Amino acid sequence: MTGYILDESTPEEIQAERDTYGPVAQALRDLAAATIRTAVDPEVAGRALEHLQEAHALLASEVGGASYGVKFDAEGNSRPWGNAVVGVRNAVAVPVEVETGTLPSGHDGVWAEFELGPQYEGPPTLVHGGVSALILDQVLGEAAAAAGKPGMTGTLTMRYRQGTKLGKVRGEAHVDRVEGYKTFVVGHLETDDGVTVEAEGVFILPRWAREAPEPDSKPLRFD
Amino acid sequence: MTGYILDESTPEEIQAERDTYGPVAQALRDLAAATIRTAVDPEVAGRALEHLQEAHALLASEVGGASYGVKFDAEGNSRPWGNAVVGVRNAVAVPVEVETGTLPSGHDGVWAEFELGPQYEGPPTLVHGGVSALILDQVLGEAAAAAGKPGMTGTLTMRYRQGTKLGKVRGEAHVDRVEGYKTFVVGHLETDDGVTVEAEGVFILPRWAREAPEPDSKPLRFD
Numbered sequence: 001m002t003g004y005i006l007d008e009s010t011p012e013e014i015q016a017e018r019d020t021y022g023p024v025a026q027a028l029r030d031l032a033a034a035t036i037r038t039a040v041d042p043e044v045a046g047r048a049l050e051h052l053q054e055a056h057a058l059l060a061s062e063v064g065g066a067s068y069g070v071k072f073d074a075e076g077n078s079r080p081w082g083n084a085v086v087g088v089r090n091a092v093a094v095p096v097e098v099e100t101g102t103l104p105s106g107h108d109g110v111w112a113e114f115e116l117g118p119q120y121e122g123p124p125t126l127v128h129g130g131v132s133a134l135i136l137d138q139v140l141g142e143a144a145a146a147a148g149k150p151g152m153t154g155t156l157t158m159r160y161r162q163g164t165k166l167g168k169v170r171g172e173a174h175v176d177r178v179e180g181y182k183t184f185v186v187g188h189l190e191t192d193d194g195v196t197v198e199a200e201g202v203f204i205l206p207r208w209a210r211e212a213p214e215p216d217s218k219p220l221r222f223d
Numbered sequence: 224m225t226g227y228i229l230d231e232s233t234p235e236e237i238q239a240e241r242d243t244y245g246p247v248a249q250a251l252r253d254l255a256a257a258t259i260r261t262a263v264d265p266e267v268a269g270r271a272l273e274h275l276q277e278a279h280a281l282l283a284s285e286v287g288g289a290s291y292g293v294k295f296d297a298e299g300n301s302r303p304w305g306n307a308v309v310g311v312r313n314a315v316a317v318p319v320e321v322e323t324g325t326l327p328s329g330h331d332g333v334w335a336e337f338e339l340g341p342q343y344e345g346p347p348t349l350v351h352g353g354v355s356a357l358i359l360d361q362v363l364g365e366a367a368a369a370a371g372k373p374g375m376t377g378t379l380t381m382r383y384r385q386g387t388k389l390g391k392v393r394g395e396a397h398v399d400r401v402e403g404y405k406t407f408v409v410g411h412l413e414t415d416d417g418v419t420v421e422a423e424g425v426f427i428l429p430r431w432a433r434e435a436p437e438p439d440s441k442p443l444r445f446d
Contacts, residue, residue, distance in 0.1 A: 003346070003347020003348045004347055005347075016265070019265075020264075020265045020268045021258060021261065021268060023272055024258050024261075024268055024271060024272050024275065025255075025258050027272055027275040027276060027279065028251055028254055028255055028258060028275065028314070030279055031251055031275060031278060031279050031282065031314070032248075032251055032313065032314035032315055034279055034282040034283045034286065035244060035247050035248050035251060035282060035312055035313075035314060036290065036291050036304075036305040036310070036312050036313055037283075037286040037287055037288065037289070037290070037291070038244065038247075038282040038283065038285065038286055038287075039285045039286060039287045040281065040282060040284060040285045041243075042239070042242075042243045044281050044282075044284065044285075045243045045244060045247055045281075045282070047281055048247060048277075048278040048279075048281040048282050049246055049247050049250055049278075051274040051275070051277045051278035051281070052247065052250040052251065052254060052274070052275070052278050053250060054271075054274045055254060055271040055272075055274035055275050055278070056250065056253055056254050056257055056271075058263065058267050058268075058270055058271040058274070059254065059257040059258060059261040059263060059267075059268070059271050060257045060260075060261065061263060061267065062261065062262045062263045062267075063257065063260040063261055063262060064260055064261075064262045065260065066260070066341065066348075066389070067259065067260070067340075067341035067344045067347070067348060067389055068259050068260070068341060068344060069344075069347035069348065070346070070347055081259075082259045082341055082342070082344045083344065083345060083351065084342065084343050084344060084345060084351040084353065084354050085351065085353060087259070087344075089258055089259050090255065090258075090259055090342050090344075091251070091254070091255040091258060091314065091315075091342065092255055092314075092315050092342040092343065093342075117290075118289065118290035118291060118305055119305070119307065119313050119314065119315040119316075120307050120315065121290045121291060121292075121305050121306065121307060121310075121313075122306060122307060122361075123226070123293075123375065124226020124227055124290070124292035124293055125226045125289075125290060125292070128306065128307040128308065128357070128360070128361075129360045129364075129375070129376035129379065130307065130308060130356055130357030130358065130359070130360030130361055131307050131357060133353055133356035133357060133360055133379060133381075134351070134353030134354060134356060134357045135353065136353070137351070137352045137353030137356055138345075138351075138353055141352075152346065152352070152383065152386075153352035153381075153383050154382075154383055155380065155381060155382050155383065156352065156353075156356060156380070156381045156383075157378065157379070157380040157381075158356075158376075158378060158379045158380075159377075159378050160375065160376050160377055160378070160379075163375075166289070166290055
């Protein structure tokens with residue numbers, strides 16, 4: 001399996017990477033929202049475009065691999081910084097920050113609170129149903145990993161109970177049961193309207209990981 | 224239902240809107256990919272950030288509503304330009320361009336071919352499972368709409384057969400059956416590895432649309 005990179009980064013180097021590129025990704029998120037909403041005339045938009053082209057020339061002047069992959073430091077901490085949901089270097093990502101602990105229901109699991117802007121719209125004023133699925137896939141997968149049962153998504157089912165308004169959204173998930181190398185996870189999204197989308201996912205430990213000689217001694221994370 | 228806006232835009236005005244803001248969104252997509260891959264030093268990243276802040280100040284100097292919504296012209300053509308999958312003004316969107324016609328299987332349906340860059344990554348070198356769900360939700364919904372049965376997503380189920388490599392991806396969907404106001408749609412994503420993700424969705428015509436006095440005379444589209 002390629003792309004899982006164990007590097008020699010120190011905590012200081014990792015913090016420097018975050019400080020250098022995180023604000024660039026955040027500026028792009030703000031720009032994505034502004035580009036949907038803007039009503040400036042073509043001349044102003046053209047000047048904005050020139051700045052974007054200048055920024056691109058600077059950032060593209062030195063690039064690494066074709067994609068970010070997932071990097072690990074010597075302590076086994078992962079950096080999924082290109083990830084489409086949680087990646088701090090990814091302008092497409094919200095980014096969702098997932099917490100681990102006891103849920104209001106009493107289950108051990110994971111949760112996240114985040115804000116969805118106009119770039120996540122589907123039906124007018126509502127979160128795109130597919131964006132809900134995108135985030136729930138990640139949150140459910142993190143619940144499996146937090147329970148020590150990381151895996152690739154096998155199946156994922158969403159039930160849309162009501163529209164999810166753009167704005168503040170909370171997601172949570174916990175492991176329902178484990179059957180061999182399959183982990184069954186349930187979760188949902190909610191707003192101040194209550195639960196909006198329910199999800200169930202089956203996460204599967206890949207064969208290569210099952211057959212690894214020391215399965216408990218290496219960091220496993222499939223995001 | 225708010226946010227579906229019938230405006231007075233002429234074809235020329237619509238084209239001008241696309242020509243003005245479409246290139247800005249595309250520049251942001253290129254920047255999102257570059258920001259994940261860049262290895263420039265902090266000084267260069269800082270100069271890029273200044274350009275992004277300048278661009279933001281220009282674009283945010285005059286903004287419309289909180290989100291784009293879906294606009295219709297007098298002929299009933301829709302502009303879901305803020306949509307998270309197909310929106311030409313949305314840097315988060317690929318954007319996927321959906322075609323209608325006969326599929327290789329012989330079914331009438333919809334399909335799309337598109338390229339997924341590093342901003343859509345989940346596991347290293349692979350498309351995020353949730354991004355596959357995001358795109359399939361849209362493609363399946365468009366299949367329902369193309370068959371004259373538009374609806375909000377009720378349920379959506381994905382079966383992940385194998386990893387979907389970043390790069391060229393094709394998606395397709397067709398209506399399997401209609402039961403009252405529920406439309407059952409099936410579809411999949413494929414790469415040169417074959418089918419990677421299968422999906423089934425149930426799309427539901429909202430009550431307000433069912434009860435509309437002239438259901439066939441207005442454009443219905445719930446993306």
